[in-house]
Amino acid sequence: MKRNWRWLGIGAAGGLAVYYLVPYLGMQLANFGVVRQSSGALPEMGLTFDDGPDPACTPAILDALRAHGAHATFFVVGERALAYPELIARIQREGHELASHGMHHRHAWLRSPWAVAADLRASVATLQRLASLRPTFFRPPHGGYTAATWWVLRRERLTAAHWSLEAHDWHREFLPEDVVERVLYHAEPGRVVVMHDGGPGGPVTAKILPQLLEELSGRGYQIKPLGQLHGLQASSPRGVLRRIWELIVDDTFDRINDVDFLTEPAYGMFRLARSRFSGPAVTLSDGRVVRPGDSVAELHVHSRRLVAAVRHNPVRAFRMVRQSITDVARMMRDNPKYRDAPLLFAVTPFHDLVDLLGFQVRDLDSRVFYLRMQAFTVYLRWLYASPASRKPTHPKMIYIERDQLLSRYLSAEVPEAVTSGN
Numbered sequence: 001m002k003r004n005w006r007w008l009g010i011g012a013a014g015g016l017a018v019y020y021l022v023p024y025l026g027m028q029l030a031n032f033g034v035v036r037q038s039s040g041a042l043p044e045m046g047l048t049f050d051d052g053p054d055p056a057c058t059p060a061i062l063d064a065l066r067a068h069g070a071h072a073t074f075f076v077v078g079e080r081a082l083a084y085p086e087l088i089a090r091i092q093r094e095g096h097e098l099a100s101h102g103m104h105h106r107h108a109w110l111r112s113p114w115a116v117a118a119d120l121r122a123s124v125a126t127l128q129r130l131a132s133l134r135p136t137f138f139r140p141p142h143g144g145y146t147a148a149t150w151w152v153l154r155r156e157r158l159t160a161a162h163w164s165l166e167a168h169d170w171h172r173e174f175l176p177e178d179v180v181e182r183v184l185y186h187a188e189p190g191r192v193v194v195m196h197d198g199g200p201g202g203p204v205t206a207k208i209l210p211q212l213l214e215e216l217s218g219r220g221y222q223i224k225p226l227g228q229l230h231g232l233q234a235s236s237p238r239g240v241l242r243r244i245w246e247l248i249v250d251d252t253f254d255r256i257n258d259v260d261f262l263t264e265p266a267y268g269m270f271r272l273a274r275s276r277f278s279g280p281a282v283t284l285s286d287g288r289v290v291r292p293g294d295s296v297a298e299l300h301v302h303s304r305r306l307v308a309a310v311r312h313n314p315v316r317a318f319r320m321v322r323q324s325i326t327d328v329a330r331m332m333r334d335n336p337k338y339r340d341a342p343l344l345f346a347v348t349p350f351h352d353l354v355d356l357l358g359f360q361v362r363d364l365d366s367r368v369f370y371l372r373m374q375a376f377t378v379y380l381r382w383l384y385a386s387p388a389s390r391k392p393t394h395p396k397m398i399y400i401e402r403d404q405l406l407s408r409y410l411s412a413e414v415p416e417a418v419t420s421g422n
């Protein structure tokens with residue numbers, strides 16, 4: 001008898017793990033099988049609005065989107081859609097995408113499996129009735145998944161949609177300007193942002209959206225509905241590793257090395273830092289010699305952006321690189337931190353076309369350093385799934401003298417020192 005109870009206990013624990021824990025870890029946390037951002041190959045981002053429609057906020061949000069020619073995705077709550085069908089009609093008329101956020105805004109964990117399934121089906125039926133369309137995407141209320149959610153998504157052929165950037169517009173401790181700052185700080189090609197047009201986040205988003213759209217378009221981003229983003233992606237195990245790597249290693253590196261970001265514009269490919277020269281000694285055109293250990297400027301590539309851009313369209317990627325190097329040159333000229341850096345260098349496997357950009361290429365003279373960089377490159381290529389990942393990789397040093405960089409990229413511009421009147 002006692003033994004039976006134990007097996008019952010183990011069975012129940014296993015059942016709960018399959019029903020709640022596996023979907024929670026796999027879908028909600030790791031986003032396996034859940035789309036969360038696009039390929040990042042194009043200068044585009046997805047804005048998504050949850051919890052509406054709401055007569056107090058949705059119209060203002062639609063006005064702002066229309067004023068900027070931007071199109072977004074609205075994850076509407078079915079019962080609210082029924083209450084405000086005229087807003088659903090307007091969202092649709094103005095070219096936005098309608099998606100499901102459930103019939104009632106309740107967490108799947110607090111409902112029976114059949115209620116979870118019925119709720120999702122009712123929301124799909126509501127959109128079919130009001131807008132004559134079958135939604136492609138579903139985002140569960142509070143981002144909560146169960147095995148029932150997974151099952152009904154498959155049955156209804158819906159794609160679960162998460163986000164890769166949370167605006168925190170609902171957060172009590174975030175002022176409206178903090179929300180703008182947060183989104184702009186994390187803006188990246190391919191990001192999907194979650195905001196709200198209903199609930200506590202709605203008024204905040206309605207207020208800041210005009211400014212946010214202005215800034216994003218100033219940086220070269222196009223705002224598109226999820227269904228129109230290039231190569232919408234679910235997480236893979238490699239994607240999870242990539243996120244961890246970027247969060248922990250990249251961030252720490254950037255902080256330790258006091259890195260300046262030049263990735264604000266959508267085309268931005270580089271980060272810049274002062275560092276010690278690691279390459280073989282270089283004789284500059286005025287006869288000065290830069291030796292290993294001398295203080296110089298170092299270029300760091302934003303691997304994810306570069307790989308995505310090259311894979312999509314190499315010619316366009318090359319243009320983006322050239323544009324981004326112009327920003328590097330500007331910072332070398334205008335930021336006092338870089339004024340006495342005699343050259344700009346990088347150690348990189350991407351040295352095929354850099355002579356077209358004015359850079360010189362040198363073999364690395366230290367065998368140990370070469371092998372270390374080679375191993376690192378192989379890892380990065382795997383991490384970012386570069387199409388070239390099977391080709392042998394030969395990291396080399398590339399460099400350009402400060403004066404050559406400035407004259408090549410900025411000759412048409414008036415230096416700041418002159419305009420500020422001496």
Ligand SMILES: [Zn+2]
Pocket residue numbers: 050051101105140141142
């Ligand atoms: Zn919600």
